Amino acid sequence: MSPSIEQLEQMVADLLAEARKLGASAADAAVSSSAGLSLTVRMGETETIEHTRDQGLGITVFFGQRKGAASTTDLSPAAIREAVGKACTIAKNTSEDDCAGLADATLMAKDYPDLGLHHPWPISPDEAMQTALQAEQAARDLDPRISNSEGATLSTQSGSFIYGNSHGFVGGYPSSHHTLSCVVLSEDGDGMQRDYWYDTRRDWRKLATPESIGRQAAQRALAKLHGRQLGTRQAPVIFRADIAPGLLRGLTGAIRGHAQYRQASFLLDSLGEQIFPDWVEIREDPLIPQGLSSAPFDNEGVVTRPKSLVENGRLETYILDSYSARKLNMQTTGNAGGVRNLSINNGSMGLDEMLQEMGSGLLVTELMGQGLNPVTGDYSRGAAGFWVENGKIQYPVEEITIASNMKEMFRQLLAVGNDNDIPGSIRTGSWWIENMTIAGS
Amino acid sequence: MSNTLALARETLLSPAGITDHHLQQVMDKLISSQVDAADLYFQYSRLESWVLDDGIIKEGNFNLEQGAGLRAISGEKTGFAYTEELNLENLLEAADSARAISRAGQSGSIAIAGCNDLQTLYPARNPLESLPDARKIELMKQLDAEARAADPRVKQVTISLVAAHDTILVMDNEGNLAADVRPLVRCGVNVIVEQNGRREQANAGGGSRTDLHYFVEEQRGLGYAREAVRQALVNLEAVDTPAGAMTVVLGPGWPGILLHEAVGHGLEGDFNRKGLSAFSNRIGEQVASPLCTIVDDGTLPERRGSLTVDDEGTPGRNTVLIEGGILKGYMQDKFNARLMGMQTTGNGRRESYAHLPLPRMTNTYMLPGEQDPGEILGSVKNGLYAVNFAGGQVDITSGKFVFSLSEAYLIEDGKITAPVKGATLIGNGPEALTRVSMVGNDLQLDPGVGTCGKDGQSVPVGVGQPTLKVDEITVGGTAL
Numbered sequence: 019m020s021p022s023i024e025q026l027e028q029m030v031a032d033l034l035a036e037a038r039k040l041g042a043s044a045a046d047a048a049v050s051s052s053a054g055l056s057l058t059v060r061m062g063e064t065e066t067i068e069h070t071r072d073q074g075l076g077i078t079v080f081f082g083q084r085k086g087a088a089s090t091t092d093l094s095p096a097a098i099r100e101a102v103g104k105a106c107t108i109a110k111n112t113s114e115d116d117c118a119g120l121a122d123a124t125l126m127a128k129d130y131p132d133l134g135l136h137h138p139w140p141i142s143p144d145e146a147m148q149t150a151l152q153a154e155q156a157a158r159d160l161d162p163r164i165s166n167s168e169g170a171t172l173s174t175q176s177g178s179f180i181y182g183n184s185h186g187f188v189g190g191y192p193s194s195h196h197t198l199s200c201v202v203l204s205e206d207g208d209g210m211q212r213d214y215w216y217d218t219r220r221d222w223r224k225l226a227t228p229e230s231i232g233r234q235a236a237q238r239a240l241a242k243l244h245g246r247q248l249g250t251r252q253a254p255v256i257f258r259a260d261i262a263p264g265l266l267r268g269l270t271g272a273i274r275g276h277a278q279y280r281q282a283s284f285l286l287d288s289l290g291e292q293i294f295p296d297w298v299e300i301r302e303d304p305l306i307p308q309g310l311s312s313a314p315f316d317n318e319g320v321v322t323r324p325k326s327l328v329e330n331g332r333l334e335t336y337i338l339d340s341y342s343a344r345k346l347n348m349q350t351t352g353n354a355g356g357v358r359n360l361s362i363n364n365g366s367m368g369l370d371e372m373l374q375e376m377g378s379g380l381l382v383t384e385l386m387g388q389g390l391n392p393v394t395g396d397y398s399r400g401a402a403g404f405w406v407e408n409g410k411i412q413y414p415v416e417e418i419t420i421a422s423n424m425k426e427m428f429r430q431l432l433a434v435g436n437d438n439d440i441p442g443s444i445r446t447g448s449w450w451i452e453n454m455t456i457a458g459s
Numbered sequence: 460m461s462n463t464l465a466l467a468r469e470t471l472l473s474p475a476g477i478t479d480h481h482l483q484q485v486m487d488k489l490i491s492s493q494v495d496a497a498d499l500y501f502q503y504s505r506l507e508s509w510v511l512d513d514g515i516i517k518e519g520n521f522n523l524e525q526g527a528g529l530r531a532i533s534g535e536k537t538g539f540a541y542t543e544e545l546n547l548e549n550l551l552e553a554a555d556s557a558r559a560i561s562r563a564g565q566s567g568s569i570a571i572a573g574c575n576d577l578q579t580l581y582p583a584r585n586p587l588e589s590l591p592d593a594r595k596i597e598l599m600k601q602l603d604a605e606a607r608a609a610d611p612r613v614k615q616v617t618i619s620l621v622a623a624h625d626t627i628l629v630m631d632n633e634g635n636l637a638a639d640v641r642p643l644v645r646c647g648v649n650v651i652v653e654q655n656g657r658r659e660q661a662n663a664g665g666g667s668r669t670d671l672h673y674f675v676e677e678q679r680g681l682g683y684a685r686e687a688v689r690q691a692l693v694n695l696e697a698v699d700t701p702a703g704a705m706t707v708v709l710g711p712g713w714p715g716i717l718l719h720e721a722v723g724h725g726l727e728g729d730f731n732r733k734g735l736s737a738f739s740n741r742i743g744e745q746v747a748s749p750l751c752t753i754v755d756d757g758t759l760p761e762r763r764g765s766l767t768v769d770d771e772g773t774p775g776r777n778t779v780l781i782e783g784g785i786l787k788g789y790m791q792d793k794f795n796a797r798l799m800g801m802q803t804t805g806n807g808r809r810e811s812y813a814h815l816p817l818p819r820m821t822n823t824y825m826l827p828g829e830q831d832p833g834e835i836l837g838s839v840k841n842g843l844y845a846v847n848f849a850g851g852q853v854d855i856t857s858g859k860f861v862f863s864l865s866e867a868y869l870i871e872d873g874k875i876t877a878p879v880k881g882a883t884l885i886g887n888g889p890e891a892l893t894r895v896s897m898v899g900n901d902l903q904l905d906p907g908v909g910t911c912g913k914d915g916q917s918v919p920v921g922v923g924q925p926t927l928k929v930d931e932i933t934v935g936g937t938a939l
């Protein structure tokens with residue numbers, strides 16, 4: 019059986035005690051344990067049933083200003099002793115680092131809210147199969163050109179995690195995560211296309227219906243049929259809402275403290291600078307109830323708070339943990355472990371109105387490859403989508419690339435749509451960028 | 460191999476008190492009259508990584524992973540469960556979960572068979588202990604110093620050093636046992652350079668299935684440091700990439716990622732069994748120019764993608780995928796091979812005991828042709844010379860693939876001229892290789908840094924190729 023919260027707390031306490039015994043001046047530890055089910059059906063039949071059971075523990079020890087870390091998936095006392103011992107050995111070999119250490123004790127989350135992250139799904143493999151089958155069947159029934167399926171998958175996980183450190187902080191909470199996805203193929207003579215749709219929630223009762231997920235997967239795959247290349251040109255580009263989160267991740271990657279102090283960012287030293295048009299507001303809210311990335315404290319025990327990253331188009335803050343904050347002579351922003359629940363303000367236009375406003379240009383619905391250079395901001399990626407003329411979609415396009423520089427793209431943001439009902443932890447509508455280079459035939 | 464098996468038993472089974480009798484008990488529970496195939500997979504891995512940044516040894520990390528994965532297959536259905544705690548009780552419980560895919564039924568008891576003697580492709584030594592910690596630190600500091608001394612424009616240097624030691628033991632439902640002890644080391648150098656306010660970065664590195672001496676020998680580590688600086692300085696001079704379709708010459712070695720993305724994934728057995736790949740049902744057809752012969756070879760000694768046995772216990776193999784442009788075969792694991800009436804090709808791989816095996820590539824490369832690389836470049840009036848890549852991706856259904864260039868130059872009148880930045884190549888797998896018009900005599904394998912992702916599972920792979928000329932491919936850039 020999975021260990022209880024009390025057992026996990028005891029494990030963290032034992033780990034910290036073991037580290038102290040071995041001479042560590044400070045330490046922190048995190049332990050997690052989860053169990054779940056992942057079931058895939060394909061072409062009307064069960065394909066795989068996976069019973070997942072994950073556990074793990076990580077410890078960081080400090081010997082003065084030297085640091086060492088270790089992790090293990092084996093939680094037996096022998097393995098734990100080995101891991102702590104190894105972390106201590108490593109700490110004797112790393113360098114003195116002025117900035118190393120735990121976050122300040124005064125910043126620890128004292129009382130923190132219950133964010134309602136735990137909603138275990140008492141679902142049997144049979145019921146899971148039925149749900150997945152409904153999604154796949156809805157996709158296959160939508161149109162005879164849905165010729166094949168990669169399957170529908172239901173996965174559900176629930177577990178607990180505890181973090182503690184030698185300031186005496188111990189905190190943790192249970193959480194759950196449920197996802198239903200469907201991938202199908204369309205075909206009609208001149209080739210096959212594949213697309214997917216999904217939903218993911220903390221509370222399984224909030225998941226979109228299997229039928230709607232299946233239908234959307236099928237509609238997306240059908241819309242891609244008969245794609246053609248475009249001629250090479252420059253044109254305005256709209257990134258549809260479901261792929262727009264990647265642009266916000268480009269921003270957060272560039273304003274991470276780590277990228278700033280290493281001078282490896284295309285937004286180097288841009289605190290207070292105008293990086294977007296002045297109507298743009300970008301916020302992080304780690305405390306959204308049932309939020310997919312919500313957390314009451316960060317990976318160092320520091321209390322998390324909602325904040326503006328961009329206000330009136332200006333960069334308000336970097337994204338810092340205690341280490342990068344010390345490197346930059348700043349204060350941690352409670353972002354050890356990353357950014358939690360981002361959103362951008364939207365205008366009043368839906369996607370159709372944005373296409374109308376744009377007149378002619380490219381609607382991008384799919385991106386391929388990792389073509390962002392984090393140091394220069396140069397952006398060049400494979401893309402597919404639709405060519406738009408007279409404000410209406412004309413035909414699907416594929417095998418093209420779009421290129422610009424991310425700094426330019428941010429400055430050239432003309433509008434964000436109100437079509438922000440997308441799955442995941444980032445809330446954004448579609449982004450309309452004034453001009454990019456499209457390469458094709 | 461029998462030595463490897465003894466080692467694996469000693470590492471995986473003895474400490475947990477698991478005997479052959481226990482293995483039989485667990486397998487008996489896992490199989491029933493409706494189960495066509497089943498396996499038990501035990502794994503014990505240790506990984507150590509170090510990071511030098513800002514001139515100091517900033518981080519060191521040790522990871523321990525251990526567990527067993529149990530799989531039962533009935534027709535096209537697979538049941539799977541795993542446990543991190545290795546004891547009989549947990550194994551029996553996991554067997555109960557995994558077998559739930561089929562209705563319970565009677566089954567006979569299986570006997571544990573021996574295993575074949577195999578020549579191992581890499582040493583069983585533990586690479587974590589191949590150098591004393593102090594020597595690992597010294598090596599990283601040497602690389603840092605080398606990079607900083609190479610040019611005053613170097614502003615940041617990050618060195619990573621990783622050593623992993625993986626022991627696996629797999630038993631199938633016929634009682635066959637196979638084991639492997641897999642070392643893997645990798646070293647990477649990232650540098651940031653600055654000139655007149657412009658900053659650029661570059662990466663270089665390498666690795667193999669040996670130990671950390673690999674980076675000391677032949678000054679390989681120092682070579683990575685010099686190479687990263689050279690590439691970063693080239694990028695400082697790079698101009699915007701012209702956008703549009705053009706002739707592209709791909710350099711030897713790492714650009715073989717083209718083969719991995721454009722054809723490799725599309726030739727994996729699972730996608731073809733399900734009819735999902737642009738290459739489905741095309742065996743015997745012309746899918747590349749007659750100059751192209753492509754293999755997936757898991758038997759190269761000490762290469763990053765090599766496997767003495769795969770994760771289903773099948774010995775690594777050299778499989779011809781495309782010969783003279785004709786599609787010859789797919790890469791298979793046991794499950795997909797059985798359903799397609801084919802033979803496994805030793806490509807059954809899994810990231811860990813907590814993942815199901817899938818057909819995956821090992822070292823995928825194109826055999827050399829006859830042309831001199833200089834001749835190939837000389838034949839291009841206007842085009843692009845692509846030397847280094849940052850990574851790629853493919854949609855196996857539409858066949859569309861992309862990859863990002865990290866070092867590339869314009870070719871003008873047969874000569875290499877200005878370096879270009881931020882270029883992306885995009886093409887269609889089944890078409891791209893039909894446009895190969897020249898193949899060099901300079902086959903090279905990559906330096907040993909490749910990692911392939913599929914279904915959320917990462918495995919180490921290798922690629923390689925000689926210099927290639929592709930008559931037309933779409934180049935993404937900003938310049939018109």
Ligand SMILES: [Zn+2]
Pocket residue numbers: 719724910911912
């Ligand atoms: Zn791959």
